[in-house]
Structures are given as C-alpha cells and as structure tokens.
Amino acid sequence: MQDDLLTPAGSETRRKFLVKGSALAAASIAAPQAFAADDVIKIGYLTHRTGPFAPFAEADPFILENASKALANGLNIGGKTYRVEFIAKDDQSNPDRQSNLAAELINKDGVDLMLGQATIGPGIAQQCEINGVPCITTMGPWQAWMFPMKGDPAKGFKSVFHFFWGIDDIANVYLDIWKDLKLPKVIGAAFENTLPGNAMGDLKMGMPAMFAKAGYKIVDIGKFAPGGSDFSAQIQAFKNEGVEIVTGLFAPPEWSGFVKQSAQMGFHPKVATIAKALLFPGGVKALGKSAHGMSTEIWWSPAYPFRSSLTGQTARQLADAYTTATRKEWTQPIGVMHALIEAGVAALKASGDPKNPQKVADAIRSLRQDTVIGRLDFAGSGIKNVSKMRVVGGQWVIDDKGRLDIVVTHNGTAPEIPVQRKFELLPA
Template identity: 45%
Template sequence: MDAHHFNGRRRTLVKLAAGGALAATAPIFSPLVRAAGSRTLKIGYVSPQTGPLAPFGEADRFIIQQMQAALKNGTTVGGKTYPVSIVVKDSQSNPNRAGEVASDLILKDKVDIMLVSGTPETANPVCDACELNETPCVSTVVPWQPWFFGRKGDPKKGFNFTYHFFWGLEDVISVYTAMWQSVQTNKAVGGLFPNDGDGNAWGDARVGFPPVLAQKGFTLKVPGRFQSMTQDFSAQIAAFRQANAQIITGVVIPPDARNFLVQARQQGFRPKVISIGKALLFPSAIEALGELGDGLTTEVWWSPSHPFKSSVTGQSAQQLAADYEKATGKQWTQPLGFAHALFEVAVDTFRRTKDIDSNIAVRDALAATRVNTIVGNVAWGTGPVRNVAKTPLAGGQWVMGQKGQKHKFDLAIVSNQLAPGVPLSGPLRLIG
C-alpha cells in the first residue's frame, strides 16, 4: 500500500536492532511542559554526543535547554496550544546505535517529528528508520550527496518522510578550489579520503573532488581509502611527498586529522595549504593541535557573522554565538546554528500542520516548509533533489589569536563567493 493511503498515526513497526531487542537509553533531557486538556507534541533528537564524532554534538545541551525555555508555554497548532516534549538520544558516533535509538524514539516514545544531526554515520540510519516507520524527519550537517545517495535515494522518486537541509559536495569543492586558486601553488593536491560515508562521497570519481580538480588544472594524488582511527599515516605522507603535493585536502574525523598533521610535521612534510572537512570545523580540535592549527582551512557552514536570525527566538547569529559562549564558557562552534535551525523547522512545521494526529499531515507540512532560519532560508522544492534544501557555504582559515584576545584561534572568512552575505575577513594566507 502506498504511504499516502495510510490514515492517522498507523505505522509499519520495524525493529532495526539484531535479535529484535532494542537497547534503551534514558534521554539526557525529557522535560514535559503541561497544558490542560491537550496531548504532548514530542520531538525526537539524535546526535553524536560521545565518541569520535562528539564535537558535532557539543552545542546540543545548550540548544535543548534554549528550546525548552522557548517552548515552555507550548506551541499553537490550529488555534490550540500543545505542550512540547524534547526527547534526546546519543548515537555514540555509531551507525548501529543511531538506528537503535531512532527505533526507540519512534516505537516507544512515539515522537511526532524526528530531528537528527551530525555526519552520515548518525543521520543516515536515523532517517532510514524514519522512512521505514513513516515518521516525519528532518536532518542536517551531512553534505546532501552522502545523505541522499548514501541511502540509495532515487532522484526520480525521492523519499516520503525524510527531509534534509545543508550544502552539497559541489559547494565544498567550489569553496575549496576558490581558496586554492587565490594563492600561488604548484596545484598538486593530496587527498585524505577514509572508507566511510563522507570519504567515499568526497573521493568519488564522478560526483566528488577528482573530476572537478582535473577540470580546474589541479592534479590529485589519493593513496587509497583508509579506516577511521588510523594511527599511522606514514604511507600517505610518503605518497604526498612523492607527488610534491603543496595542497592537502580530505574529510576526516578529528583524531585522524591530529595524527596526520603531527606525523607530517615530524616527518618534515610541510604543505602550503591544508583544507580538510569535518575535523577542522571545531575550535576544540584546532586548540588541541596547538601551533599546528594556525593557518588550517575548512568549510564554514555557519558563523556569528552570517546575516541571519532565528524564527523562534529572534536572535541574530551573533547573539546566538554570544549567548552560547556566555552560558558554556566555550567558543562558538558551527553545529550550534544548525542544531538551532532543526528546531526552527520543527516548530514551524507543527504550526502549519492541519491535523497534528496524522503523520501524513505533519509530513505534508514539513514538505511545504518555507522558513527563514538562523542558517538561512530553508525551503524544499527547489533543491537538487526533492528532499534536499540547500544552505550557503563559505571558506574559513583558523588564525591564532594574539595574547589577551578572547579566543586562542579565530575562524576568519576568506571565501564568500557562494555566500556573498557573509563578510570577508581577508585573503587566504599560505601556511608558513
């Protein structure tokens, strides 16, 4: 039977865990706002709060508390106010775990909408569980190709219940090459692509970096895929040195970036530009590198200088970052804006839903989203595929702060061709 013919909240019950027994986690926060005479709307939230991908979930506690405060009086649907509960689960950076906790949220907690963030290893299994169980789901912080094609999406059909907003490989490739073309190098590039969802997409011979780099006059050396949490990068460093690679790129987790960068320096390999996705996004990862962090470049999906504001709290990007720093004592981090925006989409969807007790009606409202969020406009229907909405992308360079400055490193915006509303901090500089 077609999904569209299901009525009300009937769902196909699918258990993803081996043996059928689902491991349950108590949510970190399970607040309940009470309102007389109405059922509670439940938002499920899954992200990697522990494990090697934990930097992607670093801002979650702050965002959940912020949203609890913003929704303490509930939200209005069709003229009626409903209390809202947020149930949070940790994927532990493990795809199997992500699928299990998603099934818990769907089958036990019976969430009305699922939110998920942070790499294909968390988002894809959660979205798959939602698609199987006909639960409306919004995901982010995965380039759209590893999210869509990594889930065997068919561009002609798309998905029925899972919707995604972020940028794509075409955007990060464009940002990286624009940065590289702004400086003098020999255009020889070394690629670090692990054997995971992101690495296989970024390194893909058709949709990844290889064809575009060739077209733009760069030569790319990729010494094969490697497993995440690799301890020894000597083989890769030797291959890059042999190719005289003055530019290093790739998409790796923070521990792998640290191992590679420390070993490259120890072995006397000093590229002029290092632009790595995923690992170099976070202030904590850059600080852990010490002086090796100075001058590294990465994509910038969100920053305090992005010219957007929240549809829920009215805060500007700058105000959200400042509030986070004040509340946590930590430097702002890029997932902050996207975690906030997930809840903006959920709240906006609820408010426009015609029948809150129908998962089809919630899905229809979600698909019709047109909302200006803290990360920009989120609207499905104009993206590269049906279930994807694109957000702007800039390029940034980590600059070591002077004594007395607030942060040890600041992320300077050095490329804004795809995000002209984000002001430039200055030109890219070569690593010393």
C-alpha cells in the same frame, strides 16, 4: 525531555535541567497550563551525544534548553495550543543503536516528528520512512544520506527530509579558497574510509573529480582506515609529486598525527584545507601554533547575518549565549542544530494539524524558512526532500595572545555572508 546522557555531569546546564525535574524537559514542564494527551506534540531528538562523533552534539543541552524556553507557552496551530515535548536520546555514535533508538522513539514513545543527526548514516530516516513518521535530519552530505537509502533526487521519499551541503558545494568552497593562489595546481588528497569519506573522496564522483575538472592534478594513494596513525605513505607520495595543497577528510586525532608526521618528514605544504578535523575548537587547539592558517569550510559562524525564527536571536547573540551558558567556545553545529529545530517547528505550524503525519510531511516538502543559518528551501532546491544550506571558506587564526578563531576568508559561494579577513598561506 528525557535522557540524562545529553547533559554533562556537574555542568551548570545539568543542574538547571534537574531542578526542573527531568533532564531536557524544559518545554513540557515550563508550560503554565494543563494539556490533554492529544494536545502534546512529541519530538524525537536523536544525536551522537557520546562516542567518536560527540563533538557534533556537544551543544545539545544548550540548544534544547534554548528552544524549550521559546516554546514554553506551547505552539498555537489551527487555533489550538499544543505543548511541545522533546524526547532526546544518545545513539553513542553507533549506527545500529541509532536505528534501534529511532524505532523505539516511533513505536514506544509515539513521536509526532523526528529530528536528528545523520553523520553516521541514514538509520533514523530509514526507520521513519518505513513507519511513515515525518523526519528531518542534518549534519551529513545529502548524497551520503540519500543514496544509501536507494533514493532518487528526482523522486525523493514519502516522509523523510534532510538539509545540509552537498559534496559539490564543499568542492566549490575549496576551489574558491584556492582560485587565486600562485601555486602549482597539484593537490594531495587523503580521505578516511567512512561513509562520508568515501562519498566525498570518490575519485570519479566526489570532490577529487571536481578538482580534476578544474585543472588540478590529484595525488591520492587510497582511503585510510579510521583511527589511522601512520600517514608516511601519503606524505612521501605528496613530497614526490610536489604537492603544495593538501585536502581530505580527517578526524581531529588523525589530522594531528598527519601534521606531526609531515613536520618529521620535512613536508611543509603552503595550504591545508581539511574537512571535519578543523571544525571544532578543541581539535584545532590540540594542533598548537601549527593550526594558524589552516583552512576549511564554514557551515555557520557568529559572522552570519541571519536571525533565528524561533528565538529572534542573531547568529552572534546565539553564539554569545552559548558561551555565557557553558563557558565554552562556540562551534559550528550550534547554528545547524538550532536551525533543525527551527525547521521542525515551522513545519509543525504550517501543517495545520501536527498530529497528522502526512500533513506534517507535506508541510516540510513545501517548506521555505529563514533560520539562523539562512534560508532552508525544501521546495526549490531541485533535489526532492533535500534543502541545501550556505557554506563558505574560512581559515583558523591565532592572535598575539594565543586566542584561536575561525574567520570567513572566501564567500564566492554565498556573497551575502561577509568576508572577515584576507586569506594567508601557511607559515613556512
């Protein structure tokens, strides 16, 4: 595999990769037998390793090494053994660079399958659809992936596929969190002016519309610019309307600024259920003790009762392996990105001919695969070229020793995932 940018300088993981000869090339180097060029499956792996969306790809080196070990002896497909080579590149969280790199992986590297993150938009999928290269992406609401490409959920696409939750799924998780609260049904909403923020925060089609349908009054004075630091207008509006529940889509620094300004202005909501900002331990730690009780959606955690089809690891074992290898706390994208590779490998095996792009695409189209995040079902989702994934409600807690963890508090949207703790209001 290629691209040193994917491996943090000085890390233990980096040293292991470089010993093997090239950053992230474990699968191709570890294979004990020689392969002809036609016997090599090239998988493009395009993620936001640096830039503002880097937290979504923080675990890339670990995930790729973990998968490479599982694939070290190659894939036997149709009686033939293929070596698997990942070609990993960093789009630097830039949509234009992402699109250009996808074109490079297709036209220069000749990838047989593309895997990637769609947090910043559908650039990977657009290039793959134009060039007829099978592609699976994740890490963005499926609506924000499909509709910018002028897609129709009833028709789909020829070559590109996506799995993640939908805006309706997250809204249902948040409603599940709030359903038993003895609080005024008034919600203060603030969404950043980005592709996901606009899709999720649309007052007519997004999450606020679903909240209003459920009987909540919505207080929303408009989208805020990414990187914003002054939220006094939103906070004052929330105070004026008696808001006790705050929601929205924030980056971690933005949410930290909102929390500090709220304290300065004497605004103390009972519930804060926030997307994106509360996903990653690093961003939550920056909030200090005020993070205790903040809530968000959970895409994946060690508490999930599922196992990897690729490595056999349980969710807990995968998280523990990450912590052991990196000395970092687990993060939700670990499971999702691991499942992305699981889906890709399963499709290649099911295709019967991994060098035939149409057969690979057809295999993804009919794929039903159990993964470490649960079952992915492209065939039965009701949305062409899309699989939904499980998502539940959770809350950050800080114990007496100052240790931070996110626990499942609501599972109405996925009862097979166990509840770990009763939900608590934010401290007064």
